[in-house]
Amino acid sequence: MSGRILIIDGVATNRIVLMARLQAACYHAVTAADGANGLDVMRRNPPNLVLLNGTLPDMPGTAVLARIRSNPALSDVPVVMLLDNLLSDQRLELIRAGADDALPRSIDPNWLLARARALMRSRAASRLLRAHEATLGQAGMAERPEGFDHPGLAAIVAEKYDVADALLQRLEPHQRNRLVALTRSEALNPRDAGQLHIDAFLLAASPGNGEATLRLMSELRTRGAAPEAEFCVLLQDAAGTAAINALNMDAQDVLDRDCPAEEIAFRLDRMIRRKKHDDRRRKAIDDGLRYSVMDPLTGLHNMRFAEPELDRLIERSRRQGRSLAVMVIDLDRFKSVNDIWGHPTGNAVLVEVARRLKAALSPGALLARMGGEEFMVALPDCDTDLARATAQRLCAAIKGEPFLTPSGQPIAVTVSIGWSLSIAERPEDTRLSMVERADQALLMAKAAGRNRAIQSRSAA
Known part of the structure; x- marks a missing residue:
């Protein structure tokens, strides 16, 4: 993860202190003494994080924040506002304005560094997803993520269920997403609790028991109950050692137990929106990869997948001295189906043909759509009698x-x-030669009256 951090602060002492701390932690720190200079630095070389003073010589920090968020090239750069006297209402206002966090300047430097690392990790992960999606998009394999989201699901977990339920009651009036209170056991086994697809966990630690909550967060991640879920941890001391550990363990947010309900709800909502946005990207990537080797109409493998797989099967059969059958299958007079009934009916026929072929083949067979109304089947460890019976x-x-x-x-x-049929006595067989011989035999089957299977005459 790159570590270029921009400090925008009109007070030279503040810039020097922050730069020294960042450099001691092996970050590359750059500085700007006012908003205009800071924006210029960002445009020329966007940083991985911005530490922004709320008051600048030439403009308010919120004006700089607004310009950052309105610039598509900079909009995803994490921004942490630093203020000398920060009130809770003011913090929520700044976060709603687009700040990733708003902190008092007196915050523990170790906590600030932990928060910076967490924000940069999150941005790096989202950017990696975006890069993968863009790569697939350039290859025509991914679609733009849809913009509409259904409400997400946040699970509130506490040592005692009553505590979690009371917290739910506090948050519900301010939350657009669904909330559910869970016990520790239910959180670790959400299927047993009837809860699937949890987008975010709000873990409320008991006073003095923050480490147990961090162990629970680790278990929730490693057990895979909700591997992509976001985590917000409520602690008695949100600036202490447990909070730093939580951020270092990849919690997305850490808050004080007494934090106003409206702010907790807003942060949860923001986490879920970000998570669902990344979910859409992950789905687009998964779909793109799947469709790159799958025929989207029939759900069978396409030839992009089948050709190297057939090469592998031929090589294995040659190495093991076993035979391999390759079939080319073509629907008879399929053009008349499209001409008489229309292409939607023709497509439905192709889907059903694919289903029937798949159902009639053994699990080890390779089945792919070659294109149009043609399909290919490869049968490993298959002699003449088995190939004929299968056809x-x-x-x-x-x-x-x-x-x-x-x-x-x-x-x-x-x-x-x-x-x-490929046999050990014919080591010259290749994918192309086997498919070509099968295709020639297909023409013979067509000429002989259709609705039949014929073996290549050149077979031994």
Whole structure:
């Protein structure tokens, strides 16, 4: 994680003290004496974090904050406001204005560094997701995340259920997301509690028992009950050692137990919005990767996946001295289905054909859509008799029952299959040669009347 931190402060002493502390912690600190200079530094080389004085010689700190948030190139840079006299109402106002946090200048330097690390980790993780998504987008494999979010779910956990429930009652009037109070056991086993997809945990530590709450947070992460959930920890002393440990253990936020309910609710809401935004990115990435090797219509593998997999199967069969069958399957007179019933019905037929083929094959078979109405099957450890029986079973699976249009009218569909066999005595076999021989046999099956399977004549 890069560590370039910009200090924007009109007081030279403040800049010097902060710079010394950051440099001692091996961060690269740069400074600006006023808002205009700070914004110019950011535009030329965006930092990983900004420490911003609330009062500057040329403009209020909130004006600098507003310009940062309005600039797309800078909007995700974490900003921590530092004020000499910070009131709780003022802190919430600054956070609502876009600050990631607002802290008194007298805060423990170790706490400030822990908070800075947590904010930069969160930004780095989101940027990594964005970079992966952009890479897939350039390859045409990812779609833009949708903007609408359903309410999220925050779980409030305390040593005693009554404490968690009382906290829920305090927060509910200020919270747009759903809240649930859980025991420690329910938090560790949310399925047993009927709770799935928890977006954030609010862990309320008992007085003097912060370390037990941190152990619970660690367990929740490592057990995988909610691996992507965000964490906010409520402690008796939100600036003490336990708070620093919580931030270093990747808690997204640490607050005092007496923090106003409205602020806790707002921070929870912000955490959940960020988490759900990253969830959409993760889904876009997962979908892009999946669709890169999957045919989106039928759900079968596509040839991008099947070709290297077939190479691997051929190499394995050659190494083990076993035979391998490759089949090319084509729907008979499929053009007439599209011409008579329309392409939506044709697509429905392809989906059902894929389902029937998959159901009729053994688990070890490789099934892929080649494109259009053509499919490919590879059968490892398959001799002539098994290949012939499998091909006949596939023909029967397609012909066995008529396909139905959306209006319920039956359509008779059949397939023709050509197949080739790779054997140990023919080490020159490759994916291309096997598919080509199977394709030639398919043409023979078509010429012989369709709805049949024929083996390549060149087979030994």
